[in-house]
Amino acid sequence: xxxxxxxxxNNPCYKAGKKIAVRGLMIHSxxxxxxxxxxxxxxxNNADYKRACxxxxxxxxxxxxxQTLPWDYRGWHCGGSGNNTHIGVEMCEPACLKYTGxxxxxxxxKEAAMLVVNRTYRTAVELFAFLxxxxxxxxxxxxxxVSHKEGHDRGIASGHGDPDHLWRQLDTGYTMDTFRMxxxxxxxxxxxxxxxxxxxxxxxxxxxxxxxxxxxxxKPERSISAKGIELVAKYEGCKLTAYKCPAGIWTIGFxxxxxxxxGDTLPSAExxxxxxxxxxxxxxxxxxxxVKQGIISFPLNQNQFDALTSFTYxxxxxxxxxxxxxxxxxxxxxxxxxxxKGGGRVLEGLVKRREEERAxxxx
Numbered sequence: 001x002x003x004x005x006x007x008x009x010n011n012p013c014y015k016a017g018k019k020i021a022v023r024g025l026m027i028h029s030x031x032x033x034x035x036x037x038x039x040x041x042x043x044x045n046n047a048d049y050k051r052a053c054x055x056x057x058x059x060x061x062x063x064x065x066x067q068t069l070p071w072d073y074r075g076w077h078c079g080g081s082g083n084n085t086h087i088g089v090e091m092c093e094p095a096c097l098k099y100t101g102x103x104x105x106x107x108x109x110k111e112a113a114m115l116v117v118n119r120t121y122r123t124a125v126e127l128f129a130f131l132x133x134x135x136x137x138x139x140x141x142x143x144x145x146v147s148h149k150e151g152h153d154r155g156i157a158s159g160h161g162d163p164d165h166l167w168r169q170l171d172t173g174y175t176m177d178t179f180r181m182x183x184x185x186x187x188x189x190x191x192x193x194x195x196x197x198x199x200x201x202x203x204x205x206x207x208x209x210x211x212x213x214x215x216x217x218x219k220p221e222r223s224i225s226a227k228g229i230e231l232v233a234k235y236e237g238c239k240l241t242a243y244k245c246p247a248g249i250w251t252i253g254f255x256x257x258x259x260x261x262x263g264d265t266l267p268s269a270e271x272x273x274x275x276x277x278x279x280x281x282x283x284x285x286x287x288x289x290x291v292k293q294g295i296i297s298f299p300l301n302q303n304q305f306d307a308l309t310s311f312t313y314x315x316x317x318x319x320x321x322x323x324x325x326x327x328x329x330x331x332x333x334x335x336x337x338x339x340x341k342g343g344g345r346v347l348e349g350l351v352k353r354r355e356e357e358r359a360x361x362x363x
Contacts, residue, residue, distance in 0.1 A: 001065065001123060001126045001127060001130065002064045002065065003056075003064075003065045003067050003127075004064050004065065004066050004067065005067045006041050006045075006066050006067065006068060007067070007068060007069065007070070008041070008044050008045045008053055008068045008069065009045070010045045010046055010047050011044055011045055011046065011047075011049055011053045011068075012047065012049070012050050012053075013052075013053030013069070013073075013074070013075060013076045014053065014069060014073065015047075016074070017073070018073065018074040019072050019073055019074060020072060020073070020074045020083075020084055020085060021072075021085075022071065022072060022085070022086070022087055022131075022135040022137070023085040023086065023137075023143075023144070024082075024085055024086040024087075024137065024143060024144045024145065024146060025086055025087045025089065025128050025131055025132070025137070025144065025145055025146075026077065026078055026082055026086040026087065026088045026089070026146050026147070026148060026151055026157070027089055027091065027124055027128070027145070027146075027147050027148070027163055027176075027179070028054070028077065028078075028088060028089065028090045028091065028147070028148045028160075028162050028163060029090065029091045029092075029093055029120075029162040029163035029166050030057075030090050030091070030092055030093050030162075031093070031099075031103070031160070031162055032093065032099065033093055033094060033095050033096065033097040033098070033099070033105075034060075034092055034093060034095065035059070035060030035061050035092045035093065035094055035095050035116050035294065035295070035297075035325065035326060036059060036060070036061055036092065036293060036294025036295070036297075037057035037058070037059040037060075037064075037066040037092055037294075038059075038293075038294055039293065039294075040057055040090070040092075041057070041066060041068060044068070045068075051076075052076050052077060053068070053069060053075050053076045053077070054068060054069065054075055054076075054077040054088045054089065054090050055067065055068060055069045055070075055071060055073070055075050055077070055087045055088055055089060056068055056069075056087075056089045056090070056127070057089070057090045057091075057092060058089065058090070058091045058092060058120045058123045058124055058127070059092055059120075059294075060091070060092035060093065060094065060116040060117075060119060060120055060326065061092075061116070061119075061294050061295075061297030061326070062119075062297065063119040063120065063122065063123045064123075065089075065123060065127050071087055071131065071134070071135075075087070075088045077090075078148060078151050078156065078157035078158060079157060079158030079160075080151065080152075080155070080156045080157040080158055081155075081156045082146075082151045082156035082157045085156075086146070086151070086156075087131060089124065089127065089128075091120040091121075091124055091163060091166075092116070092120060093116070093117075093166060094107070094112060094113035094115075094116040094117065094325060094326050095112075095116075095295050095321060095325035095326065096108055096109040096112050096113050096321070096322060096325050096326070097113065102161075103160075103161040103162070103165040104165075104169070105169060107169070107170060108322065109322050109325070110170065112322070112325050112326040112327055113170055113326065114170065114172065115326040115327060115331075116325075116326040117166065117167070117170060117172055117174075118172075121167075121172075121174055121179075124179070125179065125182045125183055125186050126186060128145060128179075128183045128186075129183050129186035129187045129190055130190070132144075132145075132183060132187055133187060133190060139180050139183040139184050139187065140180055140181075140184055145176070145179065145180045145183060146176070147162065147163055147164050147176050148160040148161070148162045148163070149161045149162060149163075149164045149165070150164075150176060164176065221284075221285075221288040222284065222287070222288060222300070222302065222305045223281070223284055224280050224284050224305070224306050224309045224310075225302055225306055227303075227306060227360075228280075228305075228306025228307070228309055228310060228360075229276065229277070229280065231306065231307075231310050231356060231357070231360065232254065232255075232276065232280065232309075232310045232313055232314075233254050233273070233276060235310075235314070235349065235352075235353040235356075236254040236255035236276075236313075236314075237254070238253060238254050238269055238272050238273075239251075239252060239253065240252070240253070240265055240266045240267075240268070240269070240272065241264070241265050241266075242260050242261065242262055242263060242264040242265070245257075246342045246343055246347070247342065247343070250262060250264070252264055252265075252266060252272070252275075253266055253271070253272030253273075253275045253276060254272055254273070254275070254276040254279075255276070255279070255313065255314075256272070256275045256276065256279055258279075279313070280309060280313060283309050283312045283313045283317075284305070284309045286312050286317045286320060287300075287305060287308045287309050287312060287320070290320065290321065290324060295321060295324060295325055296308075296324045297326075297327075297328070298328055298329045303360050303361065303363050304329070304360075304361050306360060307336075307357040307358070307360040307361035308320065308323075308324070308361070310353075310357050310360075311323065311336065311339070311354075311357050314350075314353065315339050319339060323335055323336065323339070329361075332361070333358055333361050333362050336354050336357055336358040336361065337351070337354045337355060337358055338354075339354055340354050
């Protein structure tokens with residue numbers, strides 16, 4: 001387990017400096033489809049952010065613990081008297097969840113969701129075992145390890161259902177009882193010197209290494225290469241007169257659709273190529289954005305970036321998010337060929353395109 005220290009020194013809760021005698025630990029989940037802790041750390045490390053402050057986040061992409069308060073500080077994590085007794089830890093949630101109201105959500109990609117949920121659960125068990133030992137807590141004693149929902153049921157927290165709602169609706173088999181038992185077992189196997197790597201990172205820098213995030217200056221955004229452009233051009237084909245694609249959308253040039261209407265024409269293949277270059281900036285931007293947000297949690301080389309930009313140009317931003325969320329590079333490569341349908345049927349051209357994108361991704 002790695003604990004990345006990114007203390008929220010600008011948050012009013014930290015500045016209040018109140019301490020507690022730790023009597024228990026409360027597990028939360030963030031209640032929104034965001035696997036990366038980085039955004040929360042940046043938003044909450046602000047003098048004007050007076051809504052909440054937890055002791056740590058568990059990043060869904062890496063499984064790292066991002067510690068945001070000293071463990072014995074009074075947090076603002078549960079909206080009740082549990083703040084006076086319990087450490088509060090938030091688990092980040094899968095990007096593929098779609099909340100429909102309150103604590104209810106749909107999940108179009110359970111496999112991707114479970115990668116994130118399993119990762120955060122395992123880290124939470126390890127972290128809570130470590131904290132129980134540090135503060136002399138028995139995880140099986142009444143009221144020591146509780147969820148936000150259980151805290152509400154006990155009258156020490158506000159009316160939330162996390163993380164019970166997450167585990168239940170995804171049919172994970174995880175419950176608070178299994179969680180407490182897993183913590184107890186982990187404590188029994190915990191060495192005298194727990195394998196905890198602490199990495200201090202000043203919160204004033206507004207950054208963590210949760211997803212190896214770097215600023216725009218540290219890591220310039222990528223652009224699609226000439227090889228990537230040729231791949232897109234090859235499969236889009238070039239038509240100088242507007243036509244309807246299989247999805248019924250007016251298209252021209254190399255798959256350009258914005259503002260195209262019946263009867264439109266282009267003067268030359270060079271004009272079509274210029275449109276393609278401009279269009280690809282937008283779709284490359286989606287890939288860059290997902291890297292910065294931690295939705296793509298592994299480092300990309302140029303070939304991988306080109307393959308994902310081609311995929312996104314053809315399949316759209318939403319399908320890119322489904323493809324990469326909560327997955328490592330090998331799993332993404334394995335899933336690319338599945339996006340081979342148009343109008344509900346497998347299309348030979350898409351089969352070939354996905355295979356070439358996959359081969360480029362792996363090269």
